[in-house]
Amino acid sequence: MTIxxxxxxxxxxGAWTLGADAELMPFLSSVNIACGFHAxxxxxxxxxxxxxxxxxxxxxxxxGFPDLIGFGRRDIKxxxxxxxxxxxxxxxxLAGMAKTQGLPLHHVKAHGALYNQAAREISTARATxxxxxxxxxxxxxxxxxxxxxxQAAQEMGLRFIxxxxxxxxxQGQHLAPRTHPAxxxxxxxxxxxxxxxxAQGRIETLEKQTLEIDVQTLCIHGDNPNAVAIxxxxxxALEQAGFQIKALI
Amino acid sequence: MTIxxxxxxxxxxGAWTLGADAELMPFLSSVNIACGFHAxxxxxxxxxxxxxxxxxxxxxxxxGFPDLIGFGRRDIKxxxxxxxxxxxxxxxxLAGMAKTQGLPLHHVKAHGALYNQAAREISTARATxxxxxxxxxxxxxxxxxxxxxxQAAQEMGLRFIxxxxxxxxxQGQHLAPRTHPAxxxxxxxxxxxxxxxxAQGRIETLEKQTLEIDVQTLCIHGDNPNAVAIxxxxxxALEQAGFQIKALI
Amino acid sequence: MTIxxxxxxxxxxGAWTLGADAELMPFLSSVNIACGFHAxxxxxxxxxxxxxxxxxxxxxxxxGFPDLIGFGRRDIKxxxxxxxxxxxxxxxxLAGMAKTQGLPLHHVKAHGALYNQAAREISTARATxxxxxxxxxxxxxxxxxxxxxxQAAQEMGLRFIxxxxxxxxxQGQHLAPRTHPAxxxxxxxxxxxxxxxxAQGRIETLEKQTLEIDVQTLCIHGDNPNAVAIxxxxxxALEQAGFQIKALI
Amino acid sequence: MTIxxxxxxxxxxGAWTLGADAELMPFLSSVNIACGFHAxxxxxxxxxxxxxxxxxxxxxxxxGFPDLIGFGRRDIKxxxxxxxxxxxxxxxxLAGMAKTQGLPLHHVKAHGALYNQAAREISTARATxxxxxxxxxxxxxxxxxxxxxxQAAQEMGLRFIxxxxxxxxxQGQHLAPRTHPAxxxxxxxxxxxxxxxxAQGRIETLEKQTLEIDVQTLCIHGDNPNAVAIxxxxxxALEQAGFQIKALI
Numbered sequence: 001m002t003i004x005x006x007x008x009x010x011x012x013x014g015a016w017t018l019g020a021d022a023e024l025m026p027f028l029s030s031v032n033i034a035c036g037f038h039a040x041x042x043x044x045x046x047x048x049x050x051x052x053x054x055x056x057x058x059x060x061x062x063x064g065f066p067d068l069i070g071f072g073r074r075d076i077k078x079x080x081x082x083x084x085x086x087x088x089x090x091x092x093x094l095a096g097m098a099k100t101q102g103l104p105l106h107h108v109k110a111h112g113a114l115y116n117q118a119a120r121e122i123s124t125a126r127a128t129x130x131x132x133x134x135x136x137x138x139x140x141x142x143x144x145x146x147x148x149x150x151q152a153a154q155e156m157g158l159r160f161i162x163x164x165x166x167x168x169x170x171q172g173q174h175l176a177p178r179t180h181p182a183x184x185x186x187x188x189x190x191x192x193x194x195x196x197x198x199a200q201g202r203i204e205t206l207e208k209q210t211l212e213i214d215v216q217t218l219c220i221h222g223d224n225p226n227a228v229a230i231x232x233x234x235x236x237a238l239e240q241a242g243f244q245i246k247a248l249i
Numbered sequence: 250m251t252i253x254x255x256x257x258x259x260x261x262x263g264a265w266t267l268g269a270d271a272e273l274m275p276f277l278s279s280v281n282i283a284c285g286f287h288a289x290x291x292x293x294x295x296x297x298x299x300x301x302x303x304x305x306x307x308x309x310x311x312x313g314f315p316d317l318i319g320f321g322r323r324d325i326k327x328x329x330x331x332x333x334x335x336x337x338x339x340x341x342x343l344a345g346m347a348k349t350q351g352l353p354l355h356h357v358k359a360h361g362a363l364y365n366q367a368a369r370e371i372s373t374a375r376a377t378x379x380x381x382x383x384x385x386x387x388x389x390x391x392x393x394x395x396x397x398x399x400q401a402a403q404e405m406g407l408r409f410i411x412x413x414x415x416x417x418x419x420q421g422q423h424l425a426p427r428t429h430p431a432x433x434x435x436x437x438x439x440x441x442x443x444x445x446x447x448a449q450g451r452i453e454t455l456e457k458q459t460l461e462i463d464v465q466t467l468c469i470h471g472d473n474p475n476a477v478a479i480x481x482x483x484x485x486a487l488e489q490a491g492f493q494i495k496a497l498i
Numbered sequence: 499m500t501i502x503x504x505x506x507x508x509x510x511x512g513a514w515t516l517g518a519d520a521e522l523m524p525f526l527s528s529v530n531i532a533c534g535f536h537a538x539x540x541x542x543x544x545x546x547x548x549x550x551x552x553x554x555x556x557x558x559x560x561x562g563f564p565d566l567i568g569f570g571r572r573d574i575k576x577x578x579x580x581x582x583x584x585x586x587x588x589x590x591x592l593a594g595m596a597k598t599q600g601l602p603l604h605h606v607k608a609h610g611a612l613y614n615q616a617a618r619e620i621s622t623a624r625a626t627x628x629x630x631x632x633x634x635x636x637x638x639x640x641x642x643x644x645x646x647x648x649q650a651a652q653e654m655g656l657r658f659i660x661x662x663x664x665x666x667x668x669q670g671q672h673l674a675p676r677t678h679p680a681x682x683x684x685x686x687x688x689x690x691x692x693x694x695x696x697a698q699g700r701i702e703t704l705e706k707q708t709l710e711i712d713v714q715t716l717c718i719h720g721d722n723p724n725a726v727a728i729x730x731x732x733x734x735a736l737e738q739a740g741f742q743i744k745a746l747i
Numbered sequence: 748m749t750i751x752x753x754x755x756x757x758x759x760x761g762a763w764t765l766g767a768d769a770e771l772m773p774f775l776s777s778v779n780i781a782c783g784f785h786a787x788x789x790x791x792x793x794x795x796x797x798x799x800x801x802x803x804x805x806x807x808x809x810x811g812f813p814d815l816i817g818f819g820r821r822d823i824k825x826x827x828x829x830x831x832x833x834x835x836x837x838x839x840x841l842a843g844m845a846k847t848q849g850l851p852l853h854h855v856k857a858h859g860a861l862y863n864q865a866a867r868e869i870s871t872a873r874a875t876x877x878x879x880x881x882x883x884x885x886x887x888x889x890x891x892x893x894x895x896x897x898q899a900a901q902e903m904g905l906r907f908i909x910x911x912x913x914x915x916x917x918q919g920q921h922l923a924p925r926t927h928p929a930x931x932x933x934x935x936x937x938x939x940x941x942x943x944x945x946a947q948g949r950i951e952t953l954e955k956q957t958l959e960i961d962v963q964t965l966c967i968h969g970d971n972p973n974a975v976a977i978x979x980x981x982x983x984a985l986e987q988a989g990f991q992i993k994a995l996i
Contacts, residue, residue, distance in 0.1 A: 015786075015818035015970075016763030039762075041816055042334035066567055068573070068815075069788055076565070077573040077611075085291035088349065089342050097340020100383040113575075115263075134349040170929035223762075264537075264721075265514030265568035286515075290567055315816055316823070317566075318539055320513035326816070326822040326860075360823075472513075540832035583789035583844075590843020591836050597834065598881040632847040 002244045003199045004217035005235060006030040006142070006163070008062055008111065010048035011039040011071075011222060017170060019222040021048060025055035027231035030217070030247040032142070035090035038064030038072025039146060043156050045094060049101050058247035059103055060142065063090035063128075064111035072241035073113040080127035087131035091236070095135070103167070108132045109142035118152070119144045125152035133158055140248060145209045145213055146173075161248060164215040166195035172203045182206060186226050195234040197239045216248055251493045252448045253410070254484060257311055257360065259297035260288040260471060268471040271295060276480035279466070281391070283357045284339035287321025294343060307496035308352055309391065312339035313360035314375075317390050321361040328433035329376035332363070336380035344384070355496060356358030356364070356410060357381045358391035359398070367401070368393045370484040373486040374401035377393035382407055391498060393420075396461055410497060414462040414480050415444035417451035419454045431455060435475050444483040445490045465497055500742045501697045501735060502659070502715035504528040504640070506560055506609065508546035508719060509537040517720040518548060523553035525729035528715070528745040530544055530607045530640070533588035536562030536570025547599050556745035558640065561626075562609035563587035570610040578625035583613070585629035595631070602708045603640060604745060605659060606630045607640035608647070616650070623650035631656055638746060643711055644671075659746060662713040664693035665728050668703045681702060684724050686731035695734040696741045714746055749991040750946045751908070751964035752982060753777040754891070755809055755858065757795035758786040758969060766969040768795060772802035775884060777994040779856045779889070782837035785811030785819025786858075796848050805994035806850055810837035810875075810995035811858035819859040827874035830861070834878035842882070852936065854908060855879045855993060856889035857896070865899070866891045872899035875896070880905055887995060892960055893920075908995060911962040913942035914977050917952045929953060933973050935980035942981040943988045963995055 007023040010033040012247045018039065018189050025031065033048050034040030040048075052059045064072030066086060078086070087110070097104040110118050110128055118125040129152035132139050137157065143149030145162035153160035167185045169176045185191050197204065203211040218238075220231045235245055258270040259282040267288070274280065282297050283289030289297075301308045313321030315335060320362065327335070336359070344354040361379055367374040378401035381388050386406070392398030394411035402409035416434045418425045423498050425432045434440050444467050452460040467487075469480045484494055507519040508531040516537065523529065531546050532538030538546075550557045562570030564584060576584070585608070593603040608616050608626055616623040623641075627650035630637050641647030643660035650660035665683045667674045670700065672680045683689050692718050695702065701709040716736075718729045733743055752890040756768040757780040765786070772778060776948065781787030782794050787795075798805045811819030813833060825833070857865050858874055865872040876899035879886050884904065890896030892909035900907035914932045916923045923930045927953070932938050942965050950958040965985075967978045982992055 013763060014761075014816040015820075016760060016765055018763055036338065042338035043331055044282065045338065046334050067565075069564055070574070070576075073762075075573075075575040076568070078568075082292055085295050085346075088346055089291035089294065092345020093338050093342035096345050096384060097337055099341075100337065135345060151830040180341075262511075262514060263567040264571075265511060265516055316814075318512040318813055319823070319825075322513075324822075324824040325817070327817075366612055534836065540836035541829055543836065544832050580790055583793050586844055586847065587789035587792065587840050590846075591840035594839020594882060595832075595835055595842050599841075633843060745852065 001242050002246050003237070003238060004029050004161070004247045005220065005245050006032060006217050007220045007222045007227065007231065007233070008032045008034065009222050010034045010044055012044045013039055013041055013068065020228050022051055023228045024222060024231055025057060027235045028055070028057055029245045030058035030060060030106060032060045032062035033094055034062050034064065034111065037066045037086065037090055038068060038111055042061050049098055049103060050078055053101055053213055054102055058106035060090045060107035060109050061094040061105060062109055062111045062137045062242065063087045063114065065114050065200055071112065075113045075117060083124055083127035087128050088135060091131060091135045104218065105139060106135065107140035107142050115143070119147035119149050121152060122148045125149050126155070129153055129156045129158055142217060145215060161217050162213070162215045163217045163219050164198040164203060164213060165219050166198055166218060166234055167191040167224060170203050170211065171207070172215070173211065176206060184224065187228060191230045192233040192237035196237050199238055199243050202210045202237045250491050251489060251495050252495050253278050253360050253496045254469065254480070255281060255412070255466050256469045256471045256476065256480065257281045257283065257472050259283045259293055261293045262290055262317065269477050270471065272477045273471060273480055274300055274306060276484045277304070277306055278494045279307040279309060279355060281309045281311035281344055283360065284343045285312065286315045286335065286339055287317060289359055294346055298347055298352060302350055302352055307355035308347055308434050309356035309358050310340045310343040310354060311358055311360050312336045312363065314363050321363065324362045324366060329372045332373055332376035336377050337384060340380060340384045354385065354388060356389035356391050358418035360387045364392070367398050371397045371400060374398050374465055375404070378402055378407055391466060394464060410466050411462070411464045412451060412466045413447040413462060413467050414468050415447055416440040416469060416473060416481055419452050419460065421454065422455070422460065425455060433473065435473070437475060437478045440479045441482040441486035445486050447492070448487055448492050479498055499740050500744050501736060502527050502717050502745050503718065503721040503729070503743050504530060504661070505718045505725065505729065506530045506532065507720050508532045508542055510542045511537055511539055511566065518726050520549055521726045522720060522729055523555060525733045526553070526555055527743045528556040528558060528604065528649070530558045530560035531592055532560050532562070532609065533592045535564045535584065535588055536566060536609055543595055547596055547601060551599055551601055556604035557596055557605050558605035559592040559603060560609050561585045561605055561612065563612050570612065573611045573615060578621045581622055581625035582629050585626050586633060588738065589633045603634065603637060605638035605640050613641070617645035617647050620646045621650060623647050624653070627651055627654045627656055643713060647680055659715050660713040660718050661715045661746060662696040662701060662711060662726040663717050664696055664732055665689040665718060665722060668701050668709065669705070670703065671709065674704060682722065686724060686727045689728045690735035694735050696740050697736055697739070715721045719744060748784070748989050749993050750985060751776050751994045752967065752978070752992050753910070753964050754967045754969045754974065754978065755779045755781065755829055757781045757791055758773050758970050759791045760786055760788055767975050768969065769798055770805060771969060771978055772798055774982045775804055776992045777805040777807060777853065779807045781809050781810035781811065781858065782811045782840055782841045784813045784833065785815060786853065789924045792844055796845055796850060798823035800848055800850055802954065806845055807854035808838045808841040809856055809858045810834045812860065812861050819861065821867070822860045822864060823904065827870045827936055830871055831878050832866070835882060836880050838878060840862060852883065852886060854887035854889050862890070866894035867895050869895045869898060872896050876900055876903045876905055882934060889964060892962060908964050909960070910949060910964040910966050911960060911979055912944040912966050914938040914967060914971060917950050919952065919954070920958065923953060935973060935976045938966055938977045938982035939980040943984050946977035946985055946988070946990050948949070
């Protein structure tokens, strides 16, 4: 009974700070580090790697669309060849910087609109997964279960890590869109209860139906103002329920 | 009697093309590939790597200041820690992309204002050389002989490759600044004659004095409109003079 | 019998040159100047304004998506409020710079993916047209006839200038996509013949059908390698056919 | 007995928030709005203009170096012609956006490294002041008294507004550099006392000497975490001392 707890970190940029990475990391078992295209910059990456090393957790690359002003959350129509090159560049930059600190890259998780587009469109998913595979076929590939991300991982022979979101509501089979008034869950105790259900294989949707899932990681959004409290509550509840919080080996 | 012949390549960006990389590479033994900060982008890097693989020449990272609009040619006052992070990121991105094509990184050469600042200021040189060393202590480090770049390489135990510029004039001990009317030499035959002298250990300055030098590589500027003709003439003259054109192993 | 002849100019960026603006302008009666988001930069804008002043032709702002690496040719899903703000900023920057050279802004024409998206989607067209109107309700608004661009102009009470493309083929009612092998017409004499037909109210499509149109401007793509020869041939043919080449007053 | 109280605002960028503009503005009589080069973006500018309109205070353009990652605080060596173009573009963009909201541009104040460089170097000061003058010769030009900024304003015939910094310490005749441990003053009551002294014509330096000055505006740094408390205390103290807080007309 193990489960991974991940968050997106390293999302500051230059003079602008985002997220409470140092406070958040002690509750996590893995982090996805922004690579400089939608957020992050070389100095921020180094600082984030140091925090991750100190917290002794697994690190992943978190590549996004080249859209700083949109924080990688806006759909951009790129050719698959461009997605491949952009993702490969970002993974390489992050992995190479991590190597200098003795940290091996553990996984890749796409960010924002790239993640959503790759979950929907096989061409985007394949371009992303191919970049992961070409860089290092032993990397884990994190994504939405039953999505094109999972299909691409299977096609490439990449180890897939399915994720769920304890502080996001689900509608039908999917995440409720961010524009939905109940998209986010800010109450740490509700997020904690949902986290345990998810680790046990169930998600309750907004329509009060139960989805059966099989996920290996749970994601806390680092830019949620309650992120630290949520992570703390989620971790405590999971441990109480008998789960060990650790990254997949 | 061997000498390396290098040029800066991969300096296109998105829809904008710069340089005649495909025509130039067959005359070279190594290239310095822009890494996306002053020029280049992930798709351009991939294309450039393919050309280098086809030409079977050594590849190096060509990191620059984060100054796309200034093409990395404007002095920016960065903290050494930022220079270190920026250079490390760029080397890592390029080396990681090259690895997927089976190309090992051979060297690092700083670009433009970063090169000039590092030649002058030991703090910039050290930050740059430290990033090279931390990424891979076996990489060669290309730079101006008798400069802070050379000193930093020695301090770090990096293998230093001294370079000279056959199509640039020298003033006193240094390159004539680009603003000097005779800064550039556009005539391929003059460049070729100077290249042979340089390979033989001599540079004639604008003041008609002779500098004694010991250089292992000669650089052709890829953005010179005559670059291809110059490279061709230089290579032919060097071979006629008994030099073998090849990268240091 | 007058017709306007326009082209996109000012599309260089920093060290990268695109287009032959100085050679092209003498054949035109108006230009659309890139504003720094998909191409162009402040120094390029000033240089372009000087050329336009010398050629004594009408100037327009050519706002695009904030996508330098994609040259504004990739679809980005922006909120209408962001499109409004981005377009307003670009118009303001260009108009203010033009004012210092005594040049009044004549029109606005959206660029690339913004143009195409606004031609298709009324929300994008309205956000763009609203920015034009709020900046200066007397500006002309250039776009595809019978598109959402035209509808938005009518709703806002903006003067609409309908345009056709003599060096692009049409498929059905629309431009053949750039991916179509016959998308572009490189032969100046064919472009010239089509220009006269268009000025006279007809377009012959790839399916050999004739569209009836009513256009007030014809566009030559400045990044076409034949742009200057095409502009010259088109202008000559139009004048031979009795048209006066001038911007709408 | 009037004095202006200004702050730099609009320094957020995309998803990143900086400063507490809405809380700060009610205590000010003028603001300097970032124009998108070192901070700010079109949507942020619009939001900031709305706040300024609501607070009914004077607005100025706050142009900076094109250095988002460095927040415009790093020295960059630009040609004067580039500085001129960059500043003109930024003023034009901001003024044009303000015009659509019925807000006239009141002044221009350079940001960060551009401000400091222009205070020191007459060529930078002239390029900046020339852009102000060419855009609108009636604009006020804010800067350090007895600096090259003041000299350039005089040469151009621009109305100069001299400023002092109540929450910054002075060393000799100048601001103590940001690297000085006592560079900033975080205690609102000390800042308030200094503000009154400055409005009355005196600055006490770190060496306990008294500089005689004649300033018309006092600047509160909006990115100071105590900015709101400082602005409140400064305003109250100035009003208690008999000063009316208002922008120059």
